[in-house]
Amino acid sequence: xxxxxxxxxxxxxxxxxxxxxxxxxxxxxxxxxxxxxxxxxxxxxxxxxxxxxxxxxxxxxxxxxxxxxxxxxxxxxxxxxxxxxxxxxxxxxxxxxxxxxxxxxxxxxxx
Numbered sequence: 001x002x003x004x005x006x007x008x009x010x011x012x013x014x015x016x017x018x019x020x021x022x023x024x025x026x027x028x029x030x031x032x033x034x035x036x037x038x039x040x041x042x043x044x045x046x047x048x049x050x051x052x053x054x055x056x057x058x059x060x061x062x063x064x065x066x067x068x069x070x071x072x073x074x075x076x077x078x079x080x081x082x083x084x085x086x087x088x089x090x091x092x093x094x095x096x097x098x099x100x101x102x103x104x105x106x107x108x109x110x111x
Contacts, residue, residue, distance in 0.1 A: 001013065001015070001051065002015070003015040003016075003017070005017065005018070005019055005032070005041075005070070005072060005075070006070065006072075006074070006075025007075070008032070008041050008070055008075075009040070009041060010032045010041045010042070010043060010070070010072075011040050011041065011042050011047065011048075011051055011052075012032075012042050012043045012044070012047035012051070013046075013047055013050055013051070015043055015047075017072075018030045018072035018073055019031060019032040019043045019070065019072030020043065020072070021043035021044055021046075021047050022047075023043070023044050023046040023047060024043060024044050024046075024098070026098060028088075028096055028097055028098035028099075029043070029098050030071065030072035030073050030095060030097060030098075031043075031069055031070060031071060031072060031097050031098075031101070032069075032070040032072060033068060033069060033070075033108055034067070034068040034069075034070070035048055035052075035056055035057070035108075036056075036057045036058065036059045036060075036063070036068070037052075037054055037055070037056050037057035038052060038054065040052070041070055045104065045107045045108070056107070056108075058106070058107070058108060058109055058110050059080055059108060059109045059110060060110045061109075061110050063080070064079065064080040064081040064084070064109070065079050065080070065081060066079060066080060067079050067080075068080050068083075068108075069082075069083040071090040071092065071093060071095065071097075073090060073093050073095040074090060074092050074093035074095070076090055076091065076092035076093065078090075078091065080109060084105075084109075088101070088102075
């Protein structure tokens with residue numbers, strides 16, 4: 001299952017127009033992550049676990065310059081390093097992201 005959001009296929013369960021999913025759907029849950037293992041966008045780790053046929057891989061530190069975060073509000077793609085210092089706010093449209101995502105960084109990135 002996927003939904004086209006800002007010209008990107010975002011795979012997930014019940015994905016809305018701003019990348020919220022069945023697992024994470026507050027007003028602030030408006031990012032998708034490009035998973036290193038498959039290059040596909042997912043709203044969360046749980047959507048990847050539910051739909052992908054492989055184990056996830058974390059992004060290594062030497063690839064933090066790559067764009068792997070999609071703002072569901074405006075479509076801006078943040079580099080991983082940029083996401084880590086954005087203070088849970090999109091640098092382009094200034095929409096707030098869920099600050100609780102910082103509790104899960106190790107699921108996506110080598111931290």
